[in-house]
Amino acid sequence: MEAVGRTLLRCYGIVFKRLLERESGLPPWRDLLRFYHRLEARGEVRGGRFVAGLSGEQIALPEAVGTLREVSRRAPEDELVSVSGSDPLNLVGVITPGARVPALSGNRILYRDGVPLALQVGGETRMLEEIEAEREWQAKKALARRALPPRVRTYLGG
Numbered sequence: 001m002e003a004v005g006r007t008l009l010r011c012y013g014i015v016f017k018r019l020l021e022r023e024s025g026l027p028p029w030r031d032l033l034r035f036y037h038r039l040e041a042r043g044e045v046r047g048g049r050f051v052a053g054l055s056g057e058q059i060a061l062p063e064a065v066g067t068l069r070e071v072s073r074r075a076p077e078d079e080l081v082s083v084s085g086s087d088p089l090n091l092v093g094v095i096t097p098g099a100r101v102p103a104l105s106g107n108r109i110l111y112r113d114g115v116p117l118a119l120q121v122g123g124e125t126r127m128l129e130e131i132e133a134e135r136e137w138q139a140k141k142a143l144a145r146r147a148l149p150p151r152v153r154t155y156l157g158g
Contacts, residue, residue, distance in 0.1 A: 002035065004027060004032070008023075008026075009060075011088055012088065014051060015060075016051065017056050017057075019095065021094065033057060033059075036059040045061060050064075050065065077113060080112055080142040081110070082108055082144075083108070085102060085105065085108060085109065086103045086105045090109055092109055106122075110142055117139055118143050
């Protein structure tokens with residue numbers, strides 16, 4: 001239980017029941033929650049409401065809470081990041097509205113400043129919001145590109 005609970009926290013930074021619905025082979029949420037309550041009592045994690053619009057308990061690493069605050073204060077940078085459908089960042093339909101994107105490596109999600117902008121599912125591209133033609137071309141190009149942006153490469157050690 002401890003290994004699974006800590007791994008989930010390291011992977012996501014914030015853990016809640018709905019986030020774990022697409023994970024398989026996990027212990028029941030009530031058992032994980034019991035473990036997280038013990039960590040919270042020791043001051044290793046924080047409990048609260050960190051992701052707006054979601055009900056239920058949420059558990060976060062202290063450094064994740066600080067990062068969330070920092071990001072929420074930052075002005076939008078119009079940064080595009082494309083991730084694989086099999087990436088843990090594929091949270092479309094989990095914490096955002098809309099249908100889920102199947103967790104397959106051929107599917108792609110394009111985020112603009114952390115908000116889903118476009119999807120590529122089964123070889124078809126779908127924009128999630130209306131944007132001007134030039135920006136749509138840039139978005140489709142970014143969606144097809146597999147290279148990581150410099151900040152993500154640095155974080156991953158590449």
